[in-house]
Structures are given as C-alpha cells and as structure tokens.
Amino acid sequence: MEPLQVIRTSQPKSKPNEGELGFGKYFSDHMFVADYTSERGWQNARIIPYGPISLEPSAMVLHYGQEVFEGMKAYRGMNGEINLFRPEKNIQRMNMSCDRLGIPQVDPEWMLEAICKLVEIDSDWIPQRVENSLYIRPFIIATEPCLGVRAAKEYQLLIITSPVGAYYSSGMAPVSIYVEDHYVRAVRGGTGAAKTSINYASSIKAQEEAKRQGYSQVLWLDGIEQRYIEEVGSMNVFFKVDGEVITPELNGSILPGVTRDSVIAMLKHWGIPVTERKVTVEELFEAHRQGKLEEAFGTGTAAVISPIGAMKWGEQSIQITEGHIGEVSGRLYDSITGIQQGKIDDPLHWRYLIG
Amino acid sequence: MEPLQVIRTSQPKSKPNEGELGFGKYFSDHMFVADYTSERGWQNARIIPYGPISLEPSAMVLHYGQEVFEGMKAYRGMNGEINLFRPEKNIQRMNMSCDRLGIPQVDPEWMLEAICKLVEIDSDWIPQRVENSLYIRPFIIATEPCLGVRAAKEYQLLIITSPVGAYYSSGMAPVSIYVEDHYVRAVRGGTGAAKTSINYASSIKAQEEAKRQGYSQVLWLDGIEQRYIEEVGSMNVFFKVDGEVITPELNGSILPGVTRDSVIAMLKHWGIPVTERKVTVEELFEAHRQGKLEEAFGTGTAAVISPIGAMKWGEQSIQITEGHIGEVSGRLYDSITGIQQGKIDDPLHWRYLIG
Numbered sequence: 001m002e003p004l005q006v007i008r009t010s011q012p013k014s015k016p017n018e019g020e021l022g023f024g025k026y027f028s029d030h031m032f033v034a035d036y037t038s039e040r041g042w043q044n045a046r047i048i049p050y051g052p053i054s055l056e057p058s059a060m061v062l063h064y065g066q067e068v069f070e071g072m073k074a075y076r077g078m079n080g081e082i083n084l085f086r087p088e089k090n091i092q093r094m095n096m097s098c099d100r101l102g103i104p105q106v107d108p109e110w111m112l113e114a115i116c117k118l119v120e121i122d123s124d125w126i127p128q129r130v131e132n133s134l135y136i137r138p139f140i141i142a143t144e145p146c147l148g149v150r151a152a153k154e155y156q157l158l159i160i161t162s163p164v165g166a167y168y169s170s171g172m173a174p175v176s177i178y179v180e181d182h183y184v185r186a187v188r189g190g191t192g193a194a195k196t197s198i199n200y201a202s203s204i205k206a207q208e209e210a211k212r213q214g215y216s217q218v219l220w221l222d223g224i225e226q227r228y229i230e231e232v233g234s235m236n237v238f239f240k241v242d243g244e245v246i247t248p249e250l251n252g253s254i255l256p257g258v259t260r261d262s263v264i265a266m267l268k269h270w271g272i273p274v275t276e277r278k279v280t281v282e283e284l285f286e287a288h289r290q291g292k293l294e295e296a297f298g299t300g301t302a303a304v305i306s307p308i309g310a311m312k313w314g315e316q317s318i319q320i321t322e323g324h325i326g327e328v329s330g331r332l333y334d335s336i337t338g339i340q341q342g343k344i345d346d347p348l349h350w351r352y353l354i355g
Numbered sequence: 356m357e358p359l360q361v362i363r364t365s366q367p368k369s370k371p372n373e374g375e376l377g378f379g380k381y382f383s384d385h386m387f388v389a390d391y392t393s394e395r396g397w398q399n400a401r402i403i404p405y406g407p408i409s410l411e412p413s414a415m416v417l418h419y420g421q422e423v424f425e426g427m428k429a430y431r432g433m434n435g436e437i438n439l440f441r442p443e444k445n446i447q448r449m450n451m452s453c454d455r456l457g458i459p460q461v462d463p464e465w466m467l468e469a470i471c472k473l474v475e476i477d478s479d480w481i482p483q484r485v486e487n488s489l490y491i492r493p494f495i496i497a498t499e500p501c502l503g504v505r506a507a508k509e510y511q512l513l514i515i516t517s518p519v520g521a522y523y524s525s526g527m528a529p530v531s532i533y534v535e536d537h538y539v540r541a542v543r544g545g546t547g548a549a550k551t552s553i554n555y556a557s558s559i560k561a562q563e564e565a566k567r568q569g570y571s572q573v574l575w576l577d578g579i580e581q582r583y584i585e586e587v588g589s590m591n592v593f594f595k596v597d598g599e600v601i602t603p604e605l606n607g608s609i610l611p612g613v614t615r616d617s618v619i620a621m622l623k624h625w626g627i628p629v630t631e632r633k634v635t636v637e638e639l640f641e642a643h644r645q646g647k648l649e650e651a652f653g654t655g656t657a658a659v660i661s662p663i664g665a666m667k668w669g670e671q672s673i674q675i676t677e678g679h680i681g682e683v684s685g686r687l688y689d690s691i692t693g694i695q696q697g698k699i700d701d702p703l704h705w706r707y708l709i710g
C-alpha cells in the first residue's frame with residue numbers, strides 16, 4: 001500500500017463552543033479519503049482539508065444506495081491521552097456490512113491507521129470536557145457514474161469527524177419508547193444486520209410518528225410476526241426481568257452493536273446473569289404486570305446506556321423504574337464511560353490508545 | 356413559483372454512436388436542478404450544463420439514504436415529434452415515494468414542465484433509431500449537512516437524461532430467472548412500494564448470486580412466508596395460466612409499475628381476462644407440470660415487455676414457451692412500443708406530446 005498522503009489545511013476553522021456541540025453538526029479541519037477501482041483496489045489514501053466532495057449526478061450511491069458506514073468515538077483521557085473504544089470491532093463490522101452490500105472490503109490495519117492518523121492530526125478537535133468526545137464517521141459510497149443496477153466498480157471511502165456533546169446534556173435521563181407495530185425496519189434475508197444508510201431512510205417515517213405521539217424513539221419488532229423485539233432507533237436493547245438481563249439474540253436483522261457486545265461481556269465479568277434469546281413484546285408487558293420488569297435500557301455509541309422509562313404498545317402504556325435510573329443501567333454507564341474516559345481500570349482491554 | 360432559469364452549455368458534447376448506447380452510460384448536455392429548504396420550499400429551479408455536483412461529506416443522503424427516484428423515457432416519434440409515456444404516473448409515484456421516505460413532495464405540474472423543458476433543450480440527444488430513446492431520471496437527495504438521524508430540512512431535485520439503446524439489441528429474447536428464497540427485498544411495512552435507492556442496494560448481492568448461476572434476473576418472493584411472488588429485478592411480473600393472465604396484487608411491498616398498469620389496462624381493453632391477486636411460486640410450478648403455464652413476462656420502462664423463458668426455484672428448473680415469445684407477450688410489446696413510438700393509434704390516451 002502506498003504511504004498516506006497528508007495535505008494540511010491552511011485555514012483552520014474556529015472551534016465551536018463546547019457547551020453547544022449537539023450531535024454531528026460541526027466537523028473538524030480534515031478528512032480522510034481513499035478511492036477504489038476494480039483494477040487497482042483501494043488507493044490514493046489521503047488526509048485533506050475538510051470540504052465538499054464532487055460527485056457525478058449519476059454516481060451510483062445517489063440512485064441505488066450502495067453505502068455502508070460506521071460510528072465510533074475518540075475520547076480525551078484524564079491525562080490528556082486519546083482513547084478509542086474497541087475500534088477493531090467497528091472495522092470488522094464495516095467489512096461485514098460491505099459484504100452484504102456488495103462493496104469491496106478494506107484492510108483492517110490500513111483502516112485503523114487511517115483513523116488514528118486523522119484523529120491525531122485533528123486532536124485539538126477532541127473536546128476537553130470529559131463527557132464530550134470526537135465522533136468518527138467512516139463511510140463508503142459507490143461513485144461510479146452509471147445507471148445500471150449492479151455493484152459499482154468505483155467507490156470512495158471517507159472518514160469525517162465531529163466534536164459531539166454529551167447525549168444527555170443534563171445527566172442521564174430515561175427515554176420513552178414507542179413499540180412500532182405498523183412499519184418494519186428489517187427482515188431476515190434483508191440488510192438489518194449491516195450498518196448501511198438504507199436501514200435508516202426506511203425508519204424516518206416511523207420515528208416522526210413516534211415523536212408526534214410524544215415518544216422519543218421507536219422500538220422495532222421483527223418483520224415476520226411483528227412480535228419479537230429487535231432494537232430501538234439506533235440502539236440495541238436490554239431488559240432486566242426478575243434478576244436476569246435479557247437481550248434479543250443476533251438473528252440477522254439486528255445490528256450487532258459494539259456497545260451491546262461490551263455490555264454482555266461486562267455483565268458476565270460481573271457475574272450478573274445475561275441471556276441472548278428471542279424476546280416477545282407480550283412477554284415484557286406480562287413481566288411488567290407481574291412486577292418483574294425491573295429495568296430496560298438501550299445501548300449504542302451515541303448515548304452508551306440509555307435507560308428506558310416508559311413504553312407504549314398499541315393501547316397499553318407502562319412505566320418502568322418510575323422515572324429513576326435502574327441499578328444495572330447506572331453501573332454499566334459508569335463503568336463503560338469510565339473506561340472510555342480513562343478514569344478507571346480496563347479489565348477487558350477495550351481501550352485503544354492513540355499516539 | 357419563480358420562472359425556470361436556463362443556462363445553456365457553451366461546450367456541447369459529441370454524441371455517442373447510436374449502436375453502442377447501452378443503458379445509463381452517456382448523459383446529455385444539460386440537467387435540471389432545484390433546491391428545497393424547509394423555510395422556502397422548492398425554489399431556484401434551473402437548467403444548467405450537465406456536470407458534477409458538490410455535496411458536503413455530511414450530506415444526509417450519504418449517511419441515511421433519504422432518496423427517491425423515477426425512470427421514464429422520451430421517444431422520437433415517426434414524424435420527428437417527441438413523446439413521453441404517461442409522465443403524470445411517474446410524477447404521482449415520485450410523490451408517493453417522497454411520502455414514504457419523509458421527503459417533501461413536488462408540484463406535479465411544475466415537475467412535468469421541468470421534464471418537458473429539459474427534454475426540449477436536449478432534444479438532439481433523443482436517438483433517431485426508433486428502438487432507442489432518451490431515458491429520463493429525476494431524483495431527490497437529502498443534502499442537509501448533519502449526522503442526526505431524522506428527516507432532512509434541505510434537499511435537491513435533479514433530472515438527468517441519458518440516450519439508451521434497445522434493451523434487446525438483437526430483438527426481444529426470453530430471459531431466465533432465479534427464484535430467490537434466501538435474500539428478501541421488501542416486506543409489508545417496509546419501503547418496497549416506493550422507488551428509492553434503498554430497495555436496490557439490498558438486491559445487489561442476490562442479483563450477483565443469480566448471475567453466477569447463469570440466471571439474468573432475480574424473482575423476489577414475499578418477505579414473510581417466502582411463497583408469494585412479488586416482482587422481478589426491476590420489473591413487475593405476469594403469468595398466463597390456462598388462458599388467464601395473472602399478476603401479483605399491489606400489496607404494499609411491490610413497486611406499482613407504470614408498465615404494469617398499462618399492461619393491465621391494455622389486456623382489459625382487448626378483452627383478455629387479467630387478474631391481480633396473490634400468486635404462489637408452488638402454484639406456478641404446478642401449473643407448469645399440468646401444461647397450463649403458457650407465458651411469463653416482466654414489465655418495466657427499460658425493456659417494456661421481457662418474456663421469461665426459464666425459471667429456477669430450489670432444485671426445480673422449468674422451461675416456458677420453449678424459447679419462443681408468447682403470443683400475448685409479443686402483442687403487448689408491439690402495442691405498447693408502437694404507442695410510445697407514435698407508430699399506431701393510442702386508444703387509451705397514453706402519449707404525451709412535447710412541444
């Protein structure tokens with residue numbers, strides 16, 4: 001592989017106010033770009049000033065949606081060091097997504113190097129406040145200019161970064177979710193397990209309907225029977241029922257979340273029983289009736305742990321943990337964010353130090 | 356609405372050889388562009404020289420796939436006139452797709468005017484050979500630069516055109532299709548009935564597998580039971596069984612094809628029995644065993660009518676019409692292309708004359 005070319009910006013932007021970062025609104029000074037052609041493979045890797053890209057109007061991504069992406073974060077540690085969190089898992093998942101979408105995979109080491117180098121160059125964009133971070137968004141788009149429906153022969157890999165605020169600006173707070181029984185996100189044999197734009201476009205309508213009804217997120221059911229719980233918006237989902245933590249098994253239509261995997265491993269490390277299996281929505285509402293639904297929470301890179309305080313399914317609405325944060329949810333949040341921020345020990349070796 | 360601004364190219368491109376057009380490889384000299392913002396609606400409509408577009412790397416279409424598109428053709432008539440075929444149907448379908456994807460709809464008259472004006476300006480790009488045509492591709496992309504998952508507040512509508520060759524360069528020929536029983540294209544509650552990039556990205560893997568096995572197209576089954584026939588690649592599908600023409604009913608996961616609608620209307624006009632209903636793949640293979648599967652064909656803008664000569668489902672392969680073109684398929688092809696090309700009468704008023 002040729003060496004990575006770096007062209008630094010001559011006009012660094014001014015940094016946004018750390019109290020008003022939000023999510024994915026500001027972008028750092030540089031971006032990584034590499035090109036793929038079927039003859040030459042991935043090539044021309046470069047870090048260049050962040051700015052607009054030029055696409056042919058017939059670029060295949062704009063017509064047939066061949067795209068994959070990832071989402072991960074760089075954290076400023078207690079002593080100024082920079083940490084990633086299990087970056088190899090995101091790269092591995094990106095390659096799985098590529099496989100499903102007919103997109104050429106990348107060399108994992110090359111990709112990790114690209115991420116590290118980009119974060120290093122823009123390290124002054126990693127927020128100082130411990131609860132903030134630099135969100136890293138790698139994505140691959142089909143750039144070949146052609147309207148035939150088939151796998152493209154030309155692609156571009158880009159990595160952009162965005163300083164982001166704490167998901168919960170005023171401390172972790174339970175969210176309310178709406179169990180979606182009309183729209184379907186994914187089905188076995190579809191693309192649900194891949195991280196690709198196409199799974200999100202289809203969810204927007206349901207998300208808007210949930211918002212209209214006062215719920216902040218949609219909980220998706222399986223596409224076949226519309227009974228089995230899949231995931232929440234952009235999070236995987238866990239329930240604590242009668243002392244046991246349960247989460248839907250990876251069935252091919254759920255995104256295999258890095259946070260999900262970390263939560264399962266951490267619970268096992270702690271000796272708390274955790275099971276991956278099919279979970280029906282009836283089962284949860286029944287457990288609630290019996291007073292056994294002790295906690296519910298979503299897991300994802302953005303919020304890490306997101307306690308679920310209320311759920312609506314058809315005509316039934318339930319409250320969980322009465323607006324408080326469950327014990328396991330709180331402990332997981334503190335531990336995982338503690339590891340990410342370099343505040344505590346890292347028993348499972350998840351931190352990846354840059355530089 | 357402000358008037359349409361026109362900036363003509365000062366460097367017209369040379370035209371490709373009409374014998375080697377293929378599909379969607381060459382593009383005419385101009386394109387139509389309009390912008391949308393949630394404050395101002397659709398605005399800034401313009402026809403400008405065809406060329407690359409500039410997108411922010413964080414443009415939402417590249418991350419969450421909010422996109423819809425259409426496909427239609429302009430035909431050069433026998434006396435040099437220019438015909439569209441039922442353009443109002445495509446515009447209506449585009450608005451339906453917009454609704455499903457959370458994209459703002461367009462004013463149908465404004466859109467039709469844009470298409471006509473663009474085709475007029477590039478009328479020398481409409482091929483002379485009667486079997487060729489100018490393919491018209493309107494599409495809308497979410498351009499707002501933001502990584503939050505929600506409906507965008509900024510969009511661009513583009514219309515590009517491409518001179519295309521006859522789908523069957525050496526006359527209409529039967530295709531062989533592969534009944535897909537692993538991958539799933541769409542499910543009720545999903546986006547199958549919308550014309551959006553996201554339905555195509557998910558099909559590429561199946562399409563490649565079918566090609567590897569020597570089949571030219573995939574026939575999709577329903578996502579739930581994987582028994583009911585939905586559609587073929589980028590065509591709807593019809594079968595003639597024991598004298599009756601049948602086609603899968605519009606169930607919310609099938610694209611409502613303009614050609615499909617035209618075929619049904621034409622068959623009715625001719626007094627040939629035609630039924631829209633659920634059709635299982637078992638039923639077709641059983642009809643074939645009994646010698647009653649008389650014809651099978653796909654319908655779509657690209658090929659108009661595409662006779663199906665062979666079908667494979669699991670371990671079973673069948674031949675239909677022994678490599679010949681069925682009587683109804685041939686008659687439909689001649690009639691619909693005849694109307695498009697202005698060669699014959701237009702009993703159902705489908706031709707739309709430009710200029």
Ligand SMILES: Cc1ncc(COP(=O)(O)O)c(C=O)c1O
Nearest residue numbers: 234235236255257258259300301
């Ligand atoms: C659909 C979906 N499920 C789950 C997740 C959680 O995955 P991770 O923990 O890797 O962030 C995400 C997002 O990141 C997602 O988009």
Ligand SMILES: Cc1ncc(COP(=O)(O)O)c(C=O)c1O
Nearest residue numbers: 589590591610612613614655656
């Ligand atoms: C998935 C799909 N089904 C059916 C069709 C046929 O529709 P129409 O007859 O409007 O071209 C198309 C394409 O055009 C398509 O992409």
